Amino acid sequence: MRNILRLALVVLALMAVAAVGIVAYVYSGIYNVAATRQHTAPVYWLLTTALTRSIEVRADDIVVPDLSGDDRFHSGLDLYRQHCSQCHGAPGVAPERFALGMTPLPPPIVQIGRERSAAEIFWAAKHGLKMTGMPGWDFKLSDEEIWNLVAFILAIPTLSPVEYYDLTGTAPNPTEPATDQPLGNYSGDPDRGKVALRQYGCIACHQIEGIVGPETWVGPPLEGIGERKYIAGVLPNSSQNLVRWIRNPQGVDPLTAMPELGVTEKHARDMVAYLYSRNDP
Ligand code: HEC
Ligand code: HEC
Structure with a gap:
């Protein structure tokens, strides 16, 4: 009996020390909230698993209405835009610049349309997601309108960029991006490049070695890109061509689903320096 009491006291004391430690940590300001800093892999896992499970559990008993029909699709398209x-974003269309700086990054809609069920999309859109920047649409849209959005989102994975432009009448114009400042033969800073790959939203579509991010399959993983003979199957691989692809993918291949993200020449060179540095033999 005594021993149990003693054990309980020790456990309580340890918990008190841990609680003081946590409060001291929070107050000290040591934790860096900068959106430009990536999460560590365990923290990222914790956050995404909690988010995914929370959505799945709550969507479980939602009854999905009939989502077929052109009216739903077209209303969903308008609401989505x-x-x-x-x-x-949308097929071949980049998100706005502000969204590329968000942490967590809003997932590309094609990923949501492929991996989430109708009920899950409905629940997340209606209630929003705390601490992510995803707004709740209850009080702004009716349930019927949210179901129209769901119907459209589920159809997105079957739409090519060209079909999306036809539907919306907005072709992106693949103009050559302006060069910002003369860079001479600046060969890029891999550390800046690593941050830039997150800040331009590349990791929403590509898994990139050394960068913590979603398990996305919208674009090919960029591991080993330095070894590849062609970029996106069309350009011979060189640092100059890789910069060109990153800045102007639709100028190189008008059918590609990779959008133009407004990358500056300097940032593109930084990205290439990082991507190639992962392949040094
Ligand atoms: C201000 C930016 C913003 C807007 C506007 C926005 N979202 Fe989001 N959305 C996010 C972010 C950020 C996330 C969470 C990313 C994460 O951590 O998974 C998210 C997540 C989601 C998810 C859950 C995806 C998943 O797999 O976890 C759905 C579904 C979704 N959004 C649908 C919508 C719909 C439909 C609209 C329009 C009615 C919309 N969003 C508007 C930023 C936005
Ligand atoms: C909305 C999704 C999306 C975003 C965001 C995106 N990409 Fe892509 N990317 C793709 C797709 C899809 C392909 C395959 C293109 C093709 O083959 O036509 C691709 C291809 C590539 C390739 C060629 C890969 C190979 O295997 O040949 C590189 C390199 C690349 N992207 C780099 C980037 C960089 C750097 C960024 C950020 C500035 C970025 N991408 C942002 C979707 C995306």
Whole structure:
């Protein structure tokens, strides 16, 4: 009996020390909230697993209505362009610049359409997601409108960029991006490049070695890109061509689903320096 009491006291004391430690840590300001800093892999896992499980559990008993029909699709398309594409992009269309700087990054809509069920998309859109920047749309849209959005989002994985431009009448114009400042033969800073690959939203579509991010399969993983003979199957691999692809993918291949993200020449060179540095033999 005594021993149990003693054990309980020790456990309580340890918990008190841990609680003081946590409060001291929070107050000290040591934790860096900068959106430009990546999460560590365990923290990222914790956050995404909690988010995914929370959505799955709550969506479980939602009854999905009939989502077929052109009316739903077209209403969903209009609503999507008004309220969602700014953050989630669209086939061949980049999100707005502000959204590329968000942590967590809004996932590309094609990824959501492929991996989430109708009920899950409905629940997340209606209630929003705490501490991510994803707004809740209850009080702004009716349930019927949210189901129209769901119907459209589930159809997105079957739409090519060209079909999306046809539907919306907005072709992106693959103009050659302006060069910002003369860079001479600046060969790029891999450390800046590593941050830039997150800050331009590349990791929403590509898994990139050394960068913590979603398990995405929208674009090919970029591991080993330095070894590849062709970039996206069209350009011979060189640092100059890789910069060209990153800045102007649709100028190289008008059919590609990789959007133009407004990358400056300097940042593109930084990205290439990082991507190639992963392959040094
Ligand atoms: C201000 C930017 C923003 C806007 C606008 C926005 N979203 Fe989001 N959305 C996010 C972010 C950030 C996340 C969470 C990313 C994460 O951590 O998974 C998210 C997540 C989601 C998810 C859950 C995806 C998943 O797999 O976890 C769905 C579904 C979704 N958004 C649908 C929509 C719809 C539909 C609209 C328009 C009505 C919309 N979003 C508008 C930023 C936005
Ligand atoms: C919305 C999704 C999306 C985003 C964001 C995106 N990409 Fe891509 N990317 C793709 C797709 C899809 C392909 C395959 C293109 C093709 O083959 O036509 C691709 C291809 C590539 C390739 C060629 C890969 C190979 O195996 O040949 C590179 C390199 C690349 N992207 C780099 C980047 C960089 C750097 C960024 C950020 C500035 C970025 N991408 C942002 C979707 C995306």
